[in-house]
Amino acid sequence: QVQLQQWGAGLLKPSETLSLTCVVYGESFSGYYWSWIRQPPGKGLEWIGEISHSGSTNYNPSLKSRVTISLDTSKNQFSLNLTSMTAADTAVYYCARRPSSWYFMGAFDIWGQGTMVTVSS
Amino acid sequence: QSVLTQPPSASGTPGQRVTISCSGSSSNIGSNYVYWYQQLPGTAPKLLIYRNDQRPSGVPDRFSGSKSGTSASLAISGLRSEDEVDYYCAAWDDSLSVLVFGGGTRLTVL
Numbered sequence: 386q387v388q389l390q391q392w393g394a395g396l397l398k399p400s401e402t403l404s405l406t407c408v409v410y411g412e413s414f415s416g417y418y419w420s421w422i423r424q425p426p427g428k429g430l431e432w433i434g435e436i437s438h439s440g441s442t443n444y445n446p447s448l449k450s451r452v453t454i455s456l457d458t459s460k461n462q463f464s465l466n467l468t469s470m471t472a473a474d475t476a477v478y479y480c481a482r483r484p485s486s487w488y489f490m491g492a493f494d495i496w497g498q499g500t501m502v503t504v505s506s
Numbered sequence: 507q508s509v510l511t512q513p514p515s516a517s518g519t520p521g522q523r524v525t526i527s528c529s530g531s532s533s534n535i536g537s538n539y540v541y542w543y544q545q546l547p548g549t550a551p552k553l554l555i556y557r558n559d560q561r562p563s564g565v566p567d568r569f570s571g572s573k574s575g576t577s578a579s580l581a582i583s584g585l586r587s588e589d590e591v592d593y594y595c596a597a598w599d600d601s602l603s604v605l606v607f608g609g610g611t612r613l614t615v616l
Contacts, residue, residue: 429508429594429607429608429609429610430543430551430594430596430607430610431607432596432604432605432606432607443603445604445605446602446603446604447604479550479551481550488539488557489556489557490538490539490598490605491539491540491541491556491596491597491598491605492541492553492556492557493543493551493553494553494562496550496551496552497550498550499549499550
């Protein structure tokens with residue numbers, strides 16, 4: 386059974402960098418894109434970006450200058466770094482998986498448990 | 507404010523059929539597949555529909571999706587109390603080069 390388990394700091398100060406990691410259990414990276422999605426409290430979902438098993442990335446243009454998604458196949462995990470955090474970045478951050486084919490662009494079938502990240506001085 | 511427009515709320519009575527709409531444009535729904543998610547409070551979204559009208563294994567056939575032009579709909583038949591949660595649509599936007607979501611619809615079972 387495929388599971389995603391995520392972890393990382395939940396409280397940051399303005400200007401700090403968010404670092405989250407998502408460990409993949411029960412599946413290899415091949416054949417999928419591995420994504421990050423966030424949800425501000427009481428609001429809707431926002432796609433942050435994704436990485437393929439070969440390391441190819443796609444980022445949300447609105448966040449591209451601050452985002453890095455990386456892969457560590459030896460540890461079966463992928464990570465999100467988001468720099469220059471502000472209060473507007475306060476959200477629940479989810480990792481998720483989708484099949485690689487283009488027609489599955491929004492088909493996230495497995496999700497992590499979510500991490501609440503609060504940015505406050 | 508969201509690129510895809512959903513009604514903020516919808517309602518129905520037990521056993522009834524309800525539909526939730528998702529309106530977009532030629533650069534997203536008009537030219538790409540639509541996906542639907544169900545989200546229970548405090549939990550990660552669950553994929554309900556992919557590629558406009560396909561159900562993942564394990565999703566009841568009470569849930570169905572359709573698309574016409576630049577709009578899509580999620581239909582829920584035989585409404586149950588446990589359906590009273592939030593629903594989101596999503597599609598890739600070719601102009602923005604981003605996956606966009608609707609603002610979400612909260613379904614109330616009266």
